[in-house]
Amino acid sequence: MWLTVLLLAALLLAGLRRVYLGLFGGNSPNPFAEDVKRPPEPLVTDKEARKKVLKQAFSASRVPEKLDAVVIGSGIGGLASAVILAKAGKRVLVLEQHTKAGGCCHTFGKNGLEFDTGIHYVGRMREGNIGRFILDQITEGQLDWAPTPELQAVLSYIFPTYGVTPSHTTFSMHALLVDHYIQGAYYPRGGSSEIAFHTIPLIQRAGGAVLTNAPVQGVLLDSAGRACGVSVKKGHELVNIYCPIVISNAGVFNTYQHLVPGSVRGLPDVKKQLAMIRPGMSMLSVFICLRGTKQDLKLQSTNYYVYFDTDMDKAMERYISMPKEKAPEHIPLLFIAFPSTKDPTWEDRFPDRSSMTVLVPTAFEWFEEWQEEPKGKRGADYETLKNAFVEASMSVVMKLFPQLEGKVDSVIGGSPLTNQYYLAAPRGAPYGADHDLARLHPHTMASLRPQTPIPNLYLTGQDIFTCGLIGALQGALLCSSAILKRNLYSDLQALGSKVQAQQKKKMK
Numbered sequence: 001m002w003l004t005v006l007l008l009a010a011l012l013l014a015g016l017r018r019v020y021l022g023l024f025g026g027n028s029p030n031p032f033a034e035d036v037k038r039p040p041e042p043l044v045t046d047k048e049a050r051k052k053v054l055k056q057a058f059s060a061s062r063v064p065e066k067l068d069a070v071v072i073g074s075g076i077g078g079l080a081s082a083v084i085l086a087k088a089g090k091r092v093l094v095l096e097q098h099t100k101a102g103g104c105c106h107t108f109g110k111n112g113l114e115f116d117t118g119i120h121y122v123g124r125m126r127e128g129n130i131g132r133f134i135l136d137q138i139t140e141g142q143l144d145w146a147p148t149p150e151l152q153a154v155l156s157y158i159f160p161t162y163g164v165t166p167s168h169t170t171f172s173m174h175a176l177l178v179d180h181y182i183q184g185a186y187y188p189r190g191g192s193s194e195i196a197f198h199t200i201p202l203i204q205r206a207g208g209a210v211l212t213n214a215p216v217q218g219v220l221l222d223s224a225g226r227a228c229g230v231s232v233k234k235g236h237e238l239v240n241i242y243c244p245i246v247i248s249n250a251g252v253f254n255t256y257q258h259l260v261p262g263s264v265r266g267l268p269d270v271k272k273q274l275a276m277i278r279p280g281m282s283m284l285s286v287f288i289c290l291r292g293t294k295q296d297l298k299l300q301s302t303n304y305y306v307y308f309d310t311d312m313d314k315a316m317e318r319y320i321s322m323p324k325e326k327a328p329e330h331i332p333l334l335f336i337a338f339p340s341t342k343d344p345t346w347e348d349r350f351p352d353r354s355s356m357t358v359l360v361p362t363a364f365e366w367f368e369e370w371q372e373e374p375k376g377k378r379g380a381d382y383e384t385l386k387n388a389f390v391e392a393s394m395s396v397v398m399k400l401f402p403q404l405e406g407k408v409d410s411v412i413g414g415s416p417l418t419n420q421y422y423l424a425a426p427r428g429a430p431y432g433a434d435h436d437l438a439r440l441h442p443h444t445m446a447s448l449r450p451q452t453p454i455p456n457l458y459l460t461g462q463d464i465f466t467c468g469l470i471g472a473l474q475g476a477l478l479c480s481s482a483i484l485k486r487n488l489y490s491d492l493q494a495l496g497s498k499v500q501a502q503q504k505k506k507m508k
């Protein structure tokens with residue numbers, strides 16, 4: 001009897017050892033062996049210098065030789081995975097379909113001002129917080145954060161941050177977000193393009209590259225069904241790039257419904273995973289250029305959540321099921337931010353001017369009929385609908401901030417189709433897969449992992465963890481851990497302890 005128990009225990013231990021070695025038993029170098037943080041250098045504002053890093057257009061001749069991995073997409077999930085692999089000595093190529101690198105972290109210019117695409121505030125950026133520590137290590141401390149005024153943790157104001165109303169999500173999702181912002185929020189000094197600007201050089205230093213204007217059309221498979229590269233559209237041609245590992249930051253839907261070959265889309269594991277999730281809520285953005293400084297316009301360094309109802313579940317359900325013509329009159333909530341007030345470098349870069357962004361939840365179906373039309377040529381009916389949302393939002397803005405009367409230089413609207421075009425976000429859903437109960441079910445969360453049913457193809461970014469800068473960054477850590485077969489969380493913890501010990505020694 002005891003012999004049987006001992007034998008079973010030995011078998012169990014051998015099994016566990018095999019699992020551990022399979023997951024973390026690689027002999028890849030530790031990308032977090034040394035603390036690489038150094039004091040931030042002055043902000044680079046020269047447009048040409050920034051363009052050289054953020055807008056390197058794809059051409060076959062720019063593809064480095066002997067690649068170790070290709071990453072599809074340059075959001076934080078893609079860039080962070082690439083940097084971590086680069087820090088472990090890998091040569092990585094990142095391919096971005098848009099003309100600028102950064103995904104939801106890219107910025108764009110309109111009427112002489114700069115707007116963020118998708119970063120308004122980020123929590124837990126105090127020295128010593130894990131998110132800050134990781135970002136310091138993958139940017140060598142060059143990404144600097146400015147605190148905004150403390151946020152009030154009102155119980156349910158925060159649900160638009162993950163895109164579903166309170167009754168459709170888990171308490172843990174909500175608690176995670178409240179906890180994330182409980183110590184206040186931060187904004188990247190110099191705007192959110194700083195994130196890509198300071199990660200790309202680390203990828204280049206290891207022999208890799210980040211090339212834009214590089215829409216990946218498909219993942220290439222070898223005769224054994226393993227991922228072995230990607231094909232990129234260049235004009236009317238397809239350029240094939242071969243490498244042993246392919247990482248997709250394009251999200252689960254783009255990857256499984258468009259990028260993998262048709263034969264793979266029918267695999268039971270792929271179908272099962274797609275059946276568990278759906279694209280999240282889509283969003284319309286209003287970008288407003290203002291005349292005057294934050295002092296002139298009496299603007300605070302904060303975000304405003306504006307609700308017109310107390311029962312948000314009912315209000316959102318009613319709104320989303322409305323015909324599109326009626327919806328603009330019944331917008332149930334707005335998110336209003338003044339990015340210019342949060343960035344300490346703004347006044348030097350854009351004197352006497354300010355910026356405002358308003359986000360409006362929308363149903364993709366309202367805009368779906370124009371999705372095949374080319375950008376800029378979607379016709380008068382599309383513009384009328386988009387403008388109806390813009391005007392409804394502006395009338396609320398003017399009531400809340402009457403001091404802005406006569407100070408508005410220009411207003412631009414971006415519909416869910418705009419998100420689809422610039423961010424390649426399926427159905428204009430900027431947060432990836434919906435953060436509803438089905439997605440947050442432990443079974444779904446466990447199945448949404450970097451490893452895919454296709455050998456050598458990995459997933460990274462917000463669909464692997466949760467949305468948000470830090471959520472997508474966690475996706476990158478999980479993805480890089482899987483590829484390097486290292487527990488990078490342990491590596492980071494060890495580095496953190498080492499840094500703390502060094503700091504204590506210095507203080508003595």
Ligand SMILES: Cc1cc2nc3c(=O)[nH]c(=O)nc-3n(C[C@H](O)[C@H](O)[C@H](O)COP(=O)(O)OP(=O)(O)OC[C@H]3O[C@@H](n4cnc5c(N)ncnc54)[C@H](O)[C@@H]3O)c2cc1C
Pocket residue numbers: 072073074075076077078095096097098102103104105117118119120121122214215216217249250254283285359422423424430431460461462463466467468469470471472
């Ligand atoms: C309007 C808005 C406001 C937000 N506000 C905040 C906030 O205040 N704080 C916060 O923490 N988070 C915020 N978020 C969420 C956060 O920005 C995202 O969750 C996170 O940045 C997603 O990162 P990612 O790397 O997973 O994906 P993305 O940043 O979406 O990157 C994916 C990239 O893949 C590219 N791609 C897709 N398909 C292809 C292809 N076939 N070939 C080549 N490239 C391809 C896309 O162009 C894109 O660049 C906001 C998002 C939006 C849109």
